[in-house]
Amino acid sequence: MRNFEIIKIENLAKRFHMGEGDFTALRDINLTFSKGEFTGLVGPSGSGKTTLLNIIGSLDNPTEGKAIVLGNSVSELTHKQSAVLRNFHIGFIFQTYNLLPVYTVFDNVEFALLLQKHSATERQKMVMEALDWVGLADKANSKPAQLSGGECQRVSIARAMVKRPEIVLADEPSANLDATNSHHIIQTMKKLNRELNTTFIFATHDEKVMQYLDRIIHLKDGMVEKDEIMPELKTKSHVSL
Amino acid sequence: MIKFLFKGILKDNSRSLLPIIVVALGVALTVLLHGWITGALGDSIEMNASFNSGHVKVMSRAYAKDFGQMPNDLALLDADTLVNKLKSDYPDLDWVRRIRFGGLIDFPDEKGETRAQGPVVGWAIDLFIPGSTEIGRFKLQGAILDGKLPSKPGEALITSDFANKFSVKPGDAFTLFGTTMDGGMAFRNFTVAGTVRFGSSAVDRGAIIADITDVRKALGMEGATGEILGYFKSGVYNDMKATALMNDFNQKYEADKDEYAPQMIRLRDQGGMAEYLDIANAMGAIMVFVFVMAMSIVLWNAGLLGGLRRYSEFGIRLALGEEKKHIYRTLLYEGLLIGTIGSVVGTLVGLSASYYLQVVGLDMGDMMQRSTLMMPTVVRTRITPAAFYIGFIPGVFSMVLGNALAGIAIYKRNTAQLFKELEV
Numbered sequence: 001m002r003n004f005e006i007i008k009i010e011n012l013a014k015r016f017h018m019g020e021g022d023f024t025a026l027r028d029i030n031l032t033f034s035k036g037e038f039t040g041l042v043g044p045s046g047s048g049k050t051t052l053l054n055i056i057g058s059l060d061n062p063t064e065g066k067a068i069v070l071g072n073s074v075s076e077l078t079h080k081q082s083a084v085l086r087n088f089h090i091g092f093i094f095q096t097y098n099l100l101p102v103y104t105v106f107d108n109v110e111f112a113l114l115l116q117k118h119s120a121t122e123r124q125k126m127v128m129e130a131l132d133w134v135g136l137a138d139k140a141n142s143k144p145a146q147l148s149g150g151e152c153q154r155v156s157i158a159r160a161m162v163k164r165p166e167i168v169l170a171d172e173p174s175a176n177l178d179a180t181n182s183h184h185i186i187q188t189m190k191k192l193n194r195e196l197n198t199t200f201i202f203a204t205h206d207e208k209v210m211q212y213l214d215r216i217i218h219l220k221d222g223m224v225e226k227d228e229i230m231p232e233l234k235t236k237s238h239v240s241l
Numbered sequence: 242m243i244k245f246l247f248k249g250i251l252k253d254n255s256r257s258l259l260p261i262i263v264v265a266l267g268v269a270l271t272v273l274l275h276g277w278i279t280g281a282l283g284d285s286i287e288m289n290a291s292f293n294s295g296h297v298k299v300m301s302r303a304y305a306k307d308f309g310q311m312p313n314d315l316a317l318l319d320a321d322t323l324v325n326k327l328k329s330d331y332p333d334l335d336w337v338r339r340i341r342f343g344g345l346i347d348f349p350d351e352k353g354e355t356r357a358q359g360p361v362v363g364w365a366i367d368l369f370i371p372g373s374t375e376i377g378r379f380k381l382q383g384a385i386l387d388g389k390l391p392s393k394p395g396e397a398l399i400t401s402d403f404a405n406k407f408s409v410k411p412g413d414a415f416t417l418f419g420t421t422m423d424g425g426m427a428f429r430n431f432t433v434a435g436t437v438r439f440g441s442s443a444v445d446r447g448a449i450i451a452d453i454t455d456v457r458k459a460l461g462m463e464g465a466t467g468e469i470l471g472y473f474k475s476g477v478y479n480d481m482k483a484t485a486l487m488n489d490f491n492q493k494y495e496a497d498k499d500e501y502a503p504q505m506i507r508l509r510d511q512g513g514m515a516e517y518l519d520i521a522n523a524m525g526a527i528m529v530f531v532f533v534m535a536m537s538i539v540l541w542n543a544g545l546l547g548g549l550r551r552y553s554e555f556g557i558r559l560a561l562g563e564e565k566k567h568i569y570r571t572l573l574y575e576g577l578l579i580g581t582i583g584s585v586v587g588t589l590v591g592l593s594a595s596y597y598l599q600v601v602g603l604d605m606g607d608m609m610q611r612s613t614l615m616m617p618t619v620v621r622t623r624i625t626p627a628a629f630y631i632g633f634i635p636g637v638f639s640m641v642l643g644n645a646l647a648g649i650a651i652y653k654r655n656t657a658q659l660f661k662e663l664e665v
Contacts, residue, residue, distance in 0.1 A: 059560070060657035080564060082656075087562025098557050102252040107245065112561050114242045159561075 006166055006199060007033035007056060012065035014051050014222075025051040026222045029065070035166070036197040038190060038212065040204050043219035049203035050171055052219070056201065057090055057169045058082040070166060087115050091160030091198075093170035093189075097152040099144040099159075105131065106140040109158045116163060130162035131155075134188055150181030154188060161192055171203045182208045246571055250578065255550065260543055261583040264640050267536045268587025268632035269594065271528055275631050276595035276622035278528075282521040283623050286478065286514065288441060291378045292364070293341075294511040295470025296334070296478045297486055299327065303500040304467065309512070311341045313460060313467050314422050315501070320466035323503060327469065331486060334471040335374050340365035340456050341467055344419035344427075346399075346449065348407050357407040361399075363417070363449045365456030369394075378472070379450065381437060387411055388435025396434035397451035400444060404436040411435050417449070421461035429459035440619055469503075480518060483507040533635045533642070540643025544572075545650070555651055556659050565651050572648040573641055580640030584633040591632055598622040 012029040015022040026048045033039060033056075041049040054060035055067045058074045059082075067074040070089055077085065086092075091112075099108045109127045118126065131137045134154035144152055153173060160168050170189070174182035190212050193200050202209060210216060218226040250257040290296055300308055303315040317323060320338055327336045342363045350356040366375040368391055376382065381390055386401050388411030399409060409415070411433050419427040431451060438445055457463050471486075473479060490505040509515040558568055602619040 054657050054659075057560075059659055083559075083562045083564045085562070086560065090562075092560045094557075098553050100249075100554050100557070102249055102256075103245075107248065111245060111558075114245055115561065115563055 004035050005032050006035050006070055007031075008066075008068045009052075009056075010066045010068075012055070012062045012067055014048070014055065014060070015063045024222055026055075026062075028223055031217065031224065031227070033167075033199060033201065036193065036199055037215055038193045038200045039215040039217065040202040040210060040213040041217050041219055042205055042210060043225070044205065046221075047219040048222040049219055051222075053169045053171055053201065053203050056167070057092065058085050088163065089166050091163065091165040091168040093153070093156050093160050093168060093173045095172040095175045097144070097149075097156045097176075099152055099155055101144050104141050104143060105136060105147070105155050108144070108155055109162050112159050112163050126162055127158075130158040133161060133192060134158045148181075149177055150184055153177060153181070153185050157185070157188060157192070161196070161198070164196065165198065167199045167201065169201050169203075172206070173202065174204070174206050174209055179208060182206065186212045242571070243574075246575060247578070250575060255546075256575070257579055260540060260579045260640060260643075261586065263539055263543060264536065264580055264583025264636045265587035265590060267532055267539075267639070268584050268636040269591035271532045271632035271635070272588055272591025272628050273594045273598075273622065275524070275528055276591070276599070276624055276628055277620070278524045279521070279625055279627075280599065280621045280623035282517055282524070284621065286508070286517055286521065288439075289512065289514060289517075290472070290478060290508055291380075292439075292444065294508045294514060295337075295339075295468075296473050296508050297471040297483050297490075297505050298508075298511065299323070299469040299471070299490070299503050299505050300467070301501045302504045305504045305506060308468070308506075311343060311467060313340065313342060313420075313462060313465075314424060316340070316422060316462060316465040316467045317469065317503060318465050318501065320464065320469060324466075324469055327471065331471065331490075334473055334486075337367060337373075337375055337378075337470050337472070338453055338466040339468045339470055340453060340460070340462060342419055342456065342460060344417050347416045347418065348409055348413065349416070357409075359403065359407065359447060361403065361417075361447045361449050363451065363456065365451055365453040368450075368452040369454070374472075380439070381450070384437040384439050385435045386438050388433065391434040391452060394452065394455055395430070395432055397431040397449050397455070398435050398437045399433055399450075400446070400448045401436045401438040402442075402445045403447040404433070409433055409436070417459055419460055422465060423461060425461065427460050429455070431455070478508050478518075480507070480509060483509070529631065529635050532632070533639050536635065536639035537642045537646070540576075540640050541646045542643075544576075544643045544647025555654065559654060559656055560659050565654070569648045569651050572644045572651070576641040576644030577637065580637035583640065584636030587636055588629065588633050592624060592628060595622040595624050595628060599624055 009029050009031040014026040015024050055062055061075045110123050113123045134157050136154055186209050214230050216228050301315050301317050324336050346361050347355050348357045367373040413433045416428055416430050421427045487505045487507050494502045509518050599622045602621040604619050
């Protein structure tokens, strides 16, 4: 299942105007990502991890080169087309969860579906299914403030996964979590990756995350320093979906 | 999505309760203030019209030049004929004769010696002719504090403050001293039929009201009258109609160069009433403008604060694939909903307060003791049809405008910064 190419990056460069000159965040990037990958972009701060995630997530455009995501050249998409691509095909997981505090867990997860015009019955089913994946079905009516950090991040995973996107982009998803919760979160995402064949791309420098990745792309000074396929996963797990 | 937004509004007090309170407060104040100004100015205009100006007034040209001084020596002669002609030519108005005069009244003691004396202004009106509208216009029945309305010649009403000052009661006699139309000395005995209080310091301080036939005799003005006042039968002054009427009437006498030829003026041409009318007319627009500006700035700030608080929410919504214009539109819908709720609440509160003040009024008599303005001492609000929407529309508009201004920030969000922004 996991072999066809869903993201192709060719000769990509990204520069930002800084005062009178330019700052090069990314250069000479050539990468492909296949369906079902569980890949990490690893590197120190300023190496270009988040910039690359931005471009893959059609939140930003390359200055040079191409980023083709699910057959769409990111730089050629209009704002509306970019929004549609994100809405239907890409899920996001953030370091700080970013759950909407006044809404319940159910509402937070449901929101991702509201933009897709599913019926209320469909939404109910899909949200509860997503919460079940992350083990929080019993917390559907809780508010984020009533949850632990790990639970909040699981809700944000459910929010990213509820629309069953082809790609999930996660920026330092374990940075705010303790070791136990970090492992739990990554294991959950790994299970979803396996069972739903969703492509996960992380920006991380967390060793705990790295041990679960099956591909690690090392970035340094905006360039790919090393692209390594990892041997057999150290942790295997399974969830019933 | 609507349900989602509605839930957010209900659950997030700072997004709903605070703006609703702000809008409701603004709308309530607008409604109350509008009712207050309409009531105060309206009562004042009505009182002036009833007592002094009429909706239109006909005088001799010579009298009109100095009508504030009530120069009865320049009064209209053969006034009854002119009144009949006015009734015939302009049947939409009620035409009445009036003589306003000044004088001195003298209260004798039991020996017939002067006990007390004081200056008065007087109104000579039709009290006894069948179908006279003057009793109703002066609200005499309601104004009587003691005694009764004059029922026969020689009886007069005096105002309560004056009566109290000189310890006068119904049945007491007094002598009116004045000047005849020809410049001679005039005096005539009257009996106090009753004491009245009109609720206006300017009148209650010292006035008498007597039948015009008696006053004509006292002042040697048989067949004459100082002023003929016209009142629209609707009871409401209409500036356009009054202007048309005045132009039509004055045109008829344009060729007549006699200084005693009649001349018509409008309510707005008298005693600063133009400013009153203009303020009354402009007040609605001024208040709506001030309200919209002030509320919009407040709600803009509230919206900006809300926008800062909801910065993450908008960021997440953008990241999840919601378009900027969709987020902006939902903000406007929120504004519409909150503005509508706030405006309904504010209008109800404002109307309730206005109704209370319309019934009870606010006694400002102590502040107006020396006032020469003809306005009631008990100021009441007046609920007009405009009160039902004057706050409502700007309430909704300012909330939507506030959100619209605050929401512009959404268009300034750079999606490329979302990951960084959302990691704070």
